[in-house]
Amino acid sequence: MNSLVTPIKRETLVVIGNGMVGHHCVEQLIAHGALAHYQIHVFGEEHQRAYDRVHLSEYFGGRDAESLALCEADFYAVSGVHLHLGMQVQEIDRERKEIVTTQGRIPYDCLVLATGSYPFVPPIPGAEGNSRLVYRTLSDLDSIRAAARTARRGVVVGGGLLGLEAANALKSLGLEAHVVEFAPRLMPVQLDADGGEALRQRIEALGVGVHLSRATQEIVPGDEYAYRMNFQDGEFLETDLIVFSAGIRPQDALGRSAGLDIAPRGGVVVDNTCRTSDPCIFAIGECASWNGSIFGLVAPGYTMARNVALQLAGKPYEPFTGADMSTKLKLLGVDVGSIGDAHAATPGAKSYRFIDEATSSYRRLVVSPDGKRVIGAVLVGDNSYYDTLLQYAQNGIKLPQDPSSLILPLSDGAPILGADALPDTATICSCHNVNKGAICCQVDQGCTDLGELKAATKAGTGCGGCSALLKQVFEHELSARGVAVDKSLCEHFAHTRQELYGIVRVEGIQTFEELLAKHGRGHVGCDICKPAVGSILASCWNQPITDPLLIPLQDTNDTFMANMQKNGTYSIVPRIAGGEITPDKLIALGEVAKKYDLYTKITGGQRIDLFGAQLHQLPDIWGELIEAGFETGHAYGKSLRTVKSCVGSTWCRYGVQDSVGMALYLENRYKGLRSPHKIKFAVSGCTRECAEAQSKDVGVIATDKGWNLYVAGNGGMRPRHAELFATDLDDETLVRYIDRFLMFYVRTADKLQRTSVWRESLEGGLHYLKDVIINDSLGLAAELESQMQLVVDRYECEWANALNDPEKLKRFRTFVNDGRGDPDIHFVKERGQRRPATHSELHLIPVTEEAL
Amino acid sequence: MSQTTTALIQTEPTHAVTWRALCHRRDLVANSGVVAWLDGYQVALFHLPQVDDHEKVFAIENKDPKSGANVIGRGIVGTLKGELVVASPLYKQHFRLKDGACLEYPEQRLRVWPARLQGDTVEIGLDS
Ligand SMILES: Cc1cc2nc3c(=O)[nH]c(=O)nc-3n(C[C@H](O)[C@H](O)[C@H](O)COP(=O)(O)OP(=O)(O)OC[C@H]3O[C@@H](n4cnc5c(N)ncnc54)[C@H](O)[C@@H]3O)c2cc1C
Numbered sequence: 001m002n003s004l005v006t007p008i009k010r011e012t013l014v015v016i017g018n019g020m021v022g023h024h025c026v027e028q029l030i031a032h033g034a035l036a037h038y039q040i041h042v043f044g045e046e047h048q049r050a051y052d053r054v055h056l057s058e059y060f061g062g063r064d065a066e067s068l069a070l071c072e073a074d075f076y077a078v079s080g081v082h083l084h085l086g087m088q089v090q091e092i093d094r095e096r097k098e099i100v101t102t103q104g105r106i107p108y109d110c111l112v113l114a115t116g117s118y119p120f121v122p123p124i125p126g127a128e129g130n131s132r133l134v135y136r137t138l139s140d141l142d143s144i145r146a147a148a149r150t151a152r153r154g155v156v157v158g159g160g161l162l163g164l165e166a167a168n169a170l171k172s173l174g175l176e177a178h179v180v181e182f183a184p185r186l187m188p189v190q191l192d193a194d195g196g197e198a199l200r201q202r203i204e205a206l207g208v209g210v211h212l213s214r215a216t217q218e219i220v221p222g223d224e225y226a227y228r229m230n231f232q233d234g235e236f237l238e239t240d241l242i243v244f245s246a247g248i249r250p251q252d253a254l255g256r257s258a259g260l261d262i263a264p265r266g267g268v269v270v271d272n273t274c275r276t277s278d279p280c281i282f283a284i285g286e287c288a289s290w291n292g293s294i295f296g297l298v299a300p301g302y303t304m305a306r307n308v309a310l311q312l313a314g315k316p317y318e319p320f321t322g323a324d325m326s327t328k329l330k331l332l333g334v335d336v337g338s339i340g341d342a343h344a345a346t347p348g349a350k351s352y353r354f355i356d357e358a359t360s361s362y363r364r365l366v367v368s369p370d371g372k373r374v375i376g377a378v379l380v381g382d383n384s385y386y387d388t389l390l391q392y393a394q395n396g397i398k399l400p401q402d403p404s405s406l407i408l409p410l411s412d413g414a415p416i417l418g419a420d421a422l423p424d425t426a427t428i429c430s431c432h433n434v435n436k437g438a439i440c441c442q443v444d445q446g447c448t449d450l451g452e453l454k455a456a457t458k459a460g461t462g463c464g465g466c467s468a469l470l471k472q473v474f475e476h477e478l479s480a481r482g483v484a485v486d487k488s489l490c491e492h493f494a495h496t497r498q499e500l501y502g503i504v505r506v507e508g509i510q511t512f513e514e515l516l517a518k519h520g521r522g523h524v525g526c527d528i529c530k531p532a533v534g535s536i537l538a539s540c541w542n543q544p545i546t547d548p549l550l551i552p553l554q555d556t557n558d559t560f561m562a563n564m565q566k567n568g569t570y571s572i573v574p575r576i577a578g579g580e581i582t583p584d585k586l587i588a589l590g591e592v593a594k595k596y597d598l599y600t601k602i603t604g605g606q607r608i609d610l611f612g613a614q615l616h617q618l619p620d621i622w623g624e625l626i627e628a629g630f631e632t633g634h635a636y637g638k639s640l641r642t643v644k645s646c647v648g649s650t651w652c653r654y655g656v657q658d659s660v661g662m663a664l665y666l667e668n669r670y671k672g673l674r675s676p677h678k679i680k681f682a683v684s685g686c687t688r689e690c691a692e693a694q695s696k697d698v699g700v701i702a703t704d705k706g707w708n709l710y711v712a713g714n715g716g717m718r719p720r721h722a723e724l725f726a727t728d729l730d731d732e733t734l735v736r737y738i739d740r741f742l743m744f745y746v747r748t749a750d751k752l753q754r755t756s757v758w759r760e761s762l763e764g765g766l767h768y769l770k771d772v773i774i775n776d777s778l779g780l781a782a783e784l785e786s787q788m789q790l791v792v793d794r795y796e797c798e799w800a801n802a803l804n805d806p807e808k809l810k811r812f813r814t815f816v817n818d819g820r821g822d823p824d825i826h827f828v829k830e831r832g833q834r835r836p837a838t839h840s841e842l843h844l845i846p847v848t849e850e851a852l
Numbered sequence: 853m854s855q856t857t858t859a860l861i862q863t864e865p866t867h868a869v870t871w872r873a874l875c876h877r878r879d880l881v882a883n884s885g886v887v888a889w890l891d892g893y894q895v896a897l898f899h900l901p902q903v904d905d906h907e908k909v910f911a912i913e914n915k916d917p918k919s920g921a922n923v924i925g926r927g928i929v930g931t932l933k934g935e936l937v938v939a940s941p942l943y944k945q946h947f948r949l950k951d952g953a954c955l956e957y958p959e960q961r962l963r964v965w966p967a968r969l970q971g972d973t974v975e976i977g978l979d980s
Contacts, residue, residue, distance in 0.1 A: 491933070495935055523902055524883070526930025527939035527946075552883035556926040556941035559884075569923035615926075811886070816879035816897075818889035822922050824915075839920070 010039045011109035013312065014099055015253065016089045018044025020053055021285030022114030022300035028309030030079050038312065040081045041106060043099070045088040048138055049073070054298055059141050060169045061766065062694055062710060062721040068138075092258040094278060112278055112308060113268060115251040117286040117296070118590055121244045122157075126219030128849070131242040132225045135166040138786040144243060148173040151240030153225055157216060159186040160678050163245035164331040169206050170243070171332070176725050178209035178237060180229070182246075185212060188339035190327060191378055194355060198362035198380040198391075202259035202334045205360070211237065250287045250294050263289035268603045272319035274308050282308045295323050299430040306433065324430065325392065328379075333767045335383035340393050341366055341376035349375060356381075363407035365389070372399055374406070387469045419469075419476035428473055429459035429466045435831050436473055443477045450474055467763075489751065490528040497676065497751040500534050511549045512539060531555045532751040535638055538674030539746045540787075542794040544801045545637075545674075546808045558635035560812065561798055562618055567825055567836040570618060570821045571611040573635035575671060578645045578663035578683075579606025588628035599833045605635060605642030605680065611675055612834060614821050616814045622799045631797040634671065638752070640679045644692065648685025648702065657702030659685035663733070666700070669735070672795040673742065673788075676749040676758075677831050680715075680800045685762060694722045696754040698738055703727070707734045711769075712759035723766050737786065740773045743784035869966055869977030877972040880909070885938065887914050887925035890976065895965065896925030897974060898938060898949060910949040911967035911976050916940045917960040924962065 011033070015022050026042060029035070044050070051068040059068065066073075072286040076083040084101075091100040098105045119134040121127065128148040134140050154170035156163045159181030179186070185196025186203070200210050215232040222228035226236035250267035261269040267289025274282045274290075284297060284304035295301065300323030300458040310317035326339040327820040344351050348369030355362050361381030362389065368375050374392040379385055385407060391397065392406070400406070424437035434457045447453050453474055454460050460470045488494045493516075495503070500515070509515045512533050516525055525533075534553030538545060545551075545558055557563050562570035565603055574589070593600045596617060598610035613621055622632075635641060643666045646652065646657030664685040673679070682693035683700040693699030699710035705728040713722025726737060762768055771777040802808045814822050827834035830839055863919035874888045882977030888895045894914035901907050914922045919942045929939040933957065937946040944956045949958035 102945070299974075492931075498904070522931055522934075524929065524931045524936065526932060526937075527928040527944065528930075529932065530928055548882070551881065555928065556923070559926070564923065564926070566919055566921065566942065568919075568923040568926075568942075810879070811881060814887065815884045815889040815894070817875040820889070822894075824922055 002552065006634070010037060012039045012107060013038035013110045013112070014106065014108040015040065015042045015112045015114060016099070017114035017116055017285070017287070018042050018046070018050045018083065018085065019114060019116045019253075019830075020050060020070065020298050020487055021116070021305050022112070023050030024302050025112060025114060025284060025305035025309050026076075026081055029312060030308050031083070031311055031313055032313035034309065034313040035080055037314070037432060038110070041085050041108075042076070042081060042083045042084070043089050043101065044085045046139070047086040049083065050087060053136075053197050056135075056138070057165055057169050058723075059138060060145070060172050060724070062713070062723045064721060065138050067721065087346055089254060092254055094258050094279070096279075097280070102478045108280075110312065111282070113255060113276070113281065113283040113287055114305075115254065115284045115287045115390065117248040117250045117294070118251045119244060122216075122246055122729070124216050126221060126227075127242070127244075130240070131219050133241060133243045135162060135169070135243055135245050136248075138400075141169075144241070147241045151175055151226075153178070153239045154241045154243065155229065155239040156243045156245055157185070158245035158247065159210070160189060160214070160247070161187060161327070161329060161331065161336075162248075164203070166243045166245050167203075168332045170728075171206075173386065173722060175240075176207075176209075176580075178211060178239065180204075180211045180214050180216065180237065182215055182220070182718065183212070185591070187211065187336065187338075189378065190278060190336070190342055190591055191345055192364060193365065194353065195342075195362045195378040196378045197297045198355070199331075199334060199336060200358045201360040202381065203332055204328050206332055206334075208332060225288050236823075240597065248286065248296055250289065252287055255281075255283065255287070263292060263294075265289070265292070265294075267294045270304075270320075272321060273311060273317075274304050274320055284308055286453075290320060291322060293322070296327065297323070297325060297327065299323060299433075300325075303433060304667065319774045326390055326393070328383050328390075330383075330765075330767060333771070335379065335381055337377065337379035337383045337386040337389075339377040339386070339390055340374075342378045344376060346375055352403075352407060354407045354409075365403060365407045367399060367403055371403070373397075374403075375460065377407070387466075391422055391426055395423055397421070419473040420480070422473070428470055429457075429461075431466075432458040432461065434459035438471055440469070440477055443474070443481060443483075448478060448483055489532060490526055492516065492522055492529050495519065497532055497536070499539070500533065501747055504536050504540050506739065510537065510543070511567055512537070512553050513549070524714075524805045527555075528751075531558070531638075534558070535676065535751075538639075538793070540578075542672065542674070542791045544796060544798055544800055545804045546805070548807075551811070559635055560615060561616060561632060561802065562613065563636045565611060565836070568614070569611070569825060569836070571609050571635075572613055572618070572621060572625075573603065573609050573633040574630035575633035575667070576607040576642075577667040577671075578643055578660050580660055580664065585629060588625075591619060591631075592624050592628075595624075597834055601838065603642075606644050609635070612730060612827065612836075614814055614825065615812055616819075616821065619803060619809050619812050623803055626797070626800055626803065627697055631671075633801045634798075637674060639672065639674045639678050640667070640670040643681040643683060644696070645683045646685050646690035652685060654688055655685035655702070656704050657685055657707065659683040659691065659700075659702055662700060662702075662707070662734075663691075666698075666735075666738070669737075669792055670742065672798075673746075673791050675742070675746050677752050679742070679755070695719065698741070706730050709734060709737055714754055714756035723759075725766075725770065737773055740781050740784045740789040741769075743788050744769075744772060744780070747784075868980055869969070870980040871970070871975040871977055873970075873973045874911075874976050877969060877974060880974065883929060885925040885927065885929065887922070888974075889968070894922050894925075895927065895976065896927075897915060898925075898929050900929065900936070903936065907969065909967045909969055909974055910936070911937065911961040911965040912947065912952055915962075916942055917954075917962070918943050918945065918957075922939050 048065050050070045089099050098107050119136050120615045121815050154175040155178045157180050159179045167177045167179050186199045220228050222238040226240045228238045230236045252268050255268035259361050263269050269281040270277050270283050276283050285301035292479050307317050328337045344366045351368050352365040364378040366376035377389045398565045422436050426436045449467045460467050487496045530553040593610050597611050601609050643663040645659045645663035649655035681698045682691040682696045684691040684693045685702045695713045695715045699722045701708045707729045708727045709725045710722035711725045714720045826837040828837045883903050885896050885898045895911050896914045898910045914924045916923050927941045929938050936949040939946050945964050952964040954960040
């Protein structure tokens, strides 16, 4: 070290607020090397590190706080940023340049306010406790959940964007939901009168009560429900809880008390560089007021955050010049979009409208006085027009001959704005400010994978609204460069798994050879297409996989109906449905394990795995197991594995339904179903959830009224909480929904795609899936059910089938011309059982010793 | 590694061999593999009833060089870029049936033997 060089003292930068925008600012500071100039302290009043508020509602759909977090738990520490959570900043002492918390004072050289906003609650007498809930933070949602536990009906005050989202949340908690709005229409900010009306009809059709032009005067105790809301017109509405969503107010208290300039309608005043009236203090996100406006969306906040981070890092930056407030949402499953001047407030603006009263769809296109450009739009019912309209509006693209074609039903051959028509400057992802040029640049650098593109540019990782457009642009750019966007299964089939599934079904194809001859290339296939087709054939027709024509298709595990382990021996897992086993069967298992000296271990799926059998031993072992009443457990197949259960109401004092009975029923119904990947179930007898159903592909949790169904969860490498799919189902409906869900998955998933990844890849997400399964929007339900019934009816234990056929048993020989076992398999004893010898242990084994 | 085209051992032998009976045709499984014992060697036999309108049998070493386990005979046969291959069931790397070369890892190579069907007898060619 050179002692002559005195290190430059780093200045202190304090960020107040660890919300979405504050976090983005820190991320950008780190990315642009600002840590070389500053040591950074971040203060957050909430106890969780920054999380994705935009997707807050998914907290009710099964996601937990951790999965909503915007960064890894150690991100701040690893980057060298000091994060103080659960700590409110109480004061800014501008004279001494210090901030004050309950823990003391910290000096700053530079300060960033990112304190966001808070929900506005009108001063209504009687609003307190469960009649004064709000919808902004994780802890707000905890309060709502707690209040909902004993409630039947819930009311949201405020029919704007967030109010409707809150109403949806109440619905998902099983409450009867109502929306009370002061204005004469829903979403008054974004929609015009006709748009609001179309939305109201759609939402009422979903069973949500809509009460317009209602001002709540007071809240008093109710007769039938906990509270009564009295309206100005003498009407009233009773409810058990009230969520206020009547708008947000910028959280500018710190700025006010520190004497910073505050805008007339609230918010800390900032200029084009996001600086407040004190040049050492910046304000970004929803607490900042620019040109008299606050921006209640995440994208403008991110733009401000980038602007400030670049300045502080001493890099060139673009001034903040306002933001586009266009939004595209799905509220209660209804598409709603609003672009630019939705109310045609621009003098001389002209409108085109399309109204379809039959489906309550509405579209309005607002064009400039000269009729050349799009300046605004309103969409209700179908957002597929949104991307195109937004690009027209944002890039000033010249309108087509007949502008109305942009909002008329697409079957009329509307000119869709292809990805090629977009200029390089067209913003694709506004959250992360990624334009088409940046995407082209990645493609030029050789990126051919959408996941990679997202990682490199962050496009599509904010609110996610641009996913479809992003994919379209990406694929267009790839094709434009001659890169085939290859969706082929492998070199033998230029089809996706889904397409092959359709072909097999429609043409009634029963063998791989037939499919290859009619639709593939070559005569042999490969280790990609053979198992994939094997699985499709099994899903469709459920013929025994031991049939001679099917055998060569299977992976070794399916071929030998056991799981190959690293030394070439197999493990055996008999089915123990629901984890329930009689003492006699348990003893029988133990006896078989002892006789064949099999290493024995209990699995995570509540069954027993027996390891170390050689190929030629499998038929003998299975003969004894079948004798004792066991059947195959399909642990080797891409198929239903187990239905885990807790003991439920039969034994448990908390249980409300017979979870074991249901688990047994489900396991016996779906055993043997071949699918794109393995499937795991669990059934819990009460909300304590001892069976961990929310980590399964299909999770069932008992309620006092029936069963709640969760789908598409996953443990493993990439854990994902299952999402609440339907509530309080009776046995029959539960099974019907599961039939449809599984068969729809089997039909549409990619090869080796778990339900979780499949679900995430579904355009339209959970709402779409519910539409298909519950509302039968594709008219498929009956077909899916009957296809499942065929599979159920054809079930046969594969091992019993094989044992009855000497031809099939021929394969279970270690050597076809010699009775010995594999001499290279060696075991050693550990903790009273045998296990494969390691390489180093092998050298200790005398060469004369043969297989055990 | 230099590409050698001359040293490839075809199913049809390129030099004088002694044929030896290993097993019966009915021991084979069409489009799939079985394993035979040959004086301490383990030989995986793959039966392809129809490649380019010919019936073929391939004999290839059963030991997977990556895991050390004797499992090659239980792999899936297929074609990759027109070459017949078997995929190891453990780590899925591919070996060419005609010469045992590994497509992914050139340092892994399996021994191969000439093989043929004489009537219903499966024969393997040994260097004489
Ligand atoms: C349910 C819901 C759905 C939404 N959906 C969308 C959407 O679809 N699209 C969209 O663009 N936007 C949406 N938004 C809005 C979006 O979440 C906000 O625009 C964004 O979170 C603003 O970020 P921010 O950092 O400015 O504020 P916040 O995320 O609110 O963060 C501010 C943080 O500062 C903390 N704080 C405040 N005062 C202090 C203090 N004195 N000391 C320490 N910490 C303090 C707060 O506790 C908070 O954690 C939604 C919001 C909600 C609630």
